[in-house]
Amino acid sequence: MKTKRLKSAFCQRLLSAFTPFAAQVLGGLALALVVSAPARADIKLVFGTxxxxxxxxxxxxxxxxLNYLSQEMTKVLGEPVQIRMKIAKDYENGIDDLANGDVDFARFGPASYITVYERESGIQIVAMESKGGSKRFKGIIAVHSNSTAKSLSDLTRQSFAFGDPLSTIGRYLAQSHLIDAGVTSQELSGYEYLGRHDRVGTAVGEGRFTAGALKESTYKKLxxxxVPIRVLFEFENVTKPWLAASGMDPRVLAAMRQVMLSTIDSEVLDSIAKDGFVEGDDADYDFIRKAMQHSRSF
Incomplete structure (x- = not known):
């Protein structure tokens, strides 16, 4: 019994001597791990248009x-989100940027979405812009305020200003409706692609073209x-999709979609989508695909 008591006392003294040392060593190791662990990097996104x-x-x-989106995504993800902007000089370069992954997400017109989706099927719709709860809005074919034209058929042997060659309103839908009215490139005296919508409206107002196609919001601003222009013809278009590049982290995509669909602040939305966002699907753009096919007869 005495031997056992001596062994027990010795073990207790040994343990009491070792425990502070072990705690010190383990504490040092833990500190080293904390110090050496890399800081969590910010989520850096590039927005393209x-x-x-x-x-x-x-x-x-x-x-x-975009400032609002980065702030709210930071809250959802619990990590800092930074967003910078990249503006392409034209539609084609903007499409290249998204297809090649040079931007992480983008806001495109419907025809540009269809074009980029054909190149990279991994691209996803984050959300669609809402117009009074609808996914449709108006495109305009405008003429000079003094024009005597009353219908699209009156544009025979007249000149026409289109937007970008890849523009939904500025080309595909406008040409589709002109074809339906019996006006093709053969019936026009001439036409040009001017790129931006504001250039189209200005050119018509200056009398350089008889008519031109542009979006309703730009028409109203002009x-x-x-600018002395008026509406000759209105047609429906589908609202713009916001798109995520094929390589976007699903967690980041989900956070972006959550923020966009829940945003109701009118001041934040004012210059983008006054009525907020709605869920979107590829099928929403089927009638644009048909118009793009139809425009080939122009």
């Missing part, structure tokens, strides 16, 4: 919403600024 209007107008238009 093309200049359908002046580049300065484009930056002013998107900046408030009229308010004194």
């Amino acid at each position: 093309y200049a359908a209007d002046k580049p300065t107008v484009t930056v002013k238009k998107y900046k408030p919403f 009229v308010q600024s004194g």
Whole structure:
């Protein structure tokens, strides 16, 4: 019994001497792990679009919403989210940027979405813009205020200004409706692609073209600024999709979609989508695909 008691006392003294040392060693190792562990990097995203209007107008238009989006995604993900903007000089370059993964997400017109999706099927719709709860809005074919034209058929042997060759309103839908009215490139006296919508409206107002196709919002701004144009014909278009590149982290995509679909702040949405966002699907753009096919007869 005495031997056992001696062994027990010795073990207790040994343990009491070793425990502080072990705690010190383990504590040092833990500290080393904390210090050596890399800090969590910010999530850096690049937003891409093309200049359908002046580049300065484009930056002013998107900046408030992108700032808001980064702040809210930071809250959802629990990690800092940074977003910078890349504006392509035209539709084609903007499509290349998204297809090649040079930007992480983008806001495109319907025809550009269809074009980029054909190149890279991994691209996903984050959300669609809402217009009064609808996915449709108006495109305009405008003429000079003094024009005597009353219908599209009156444009025979007249000149026409289109937007970008890849524009939904500025080309595909406009040409589709002209074809339906019996007006093809053969019936026009001439036509040109001017790129931006504001250039189209201005050119018609200056009398350089008889008519031109542009989006309704740009038409209204030009009229308010004194450009002498009026509506000859209105047609329906589907609202713009916001798209995620094929390589986007699903967790980041989900956070972006969550923020966009839940945003109701009118000040934040004012310059982008006044009525917010709705869920979108590829099938929403089927009638644009048909118009693109139809326009080949132009």
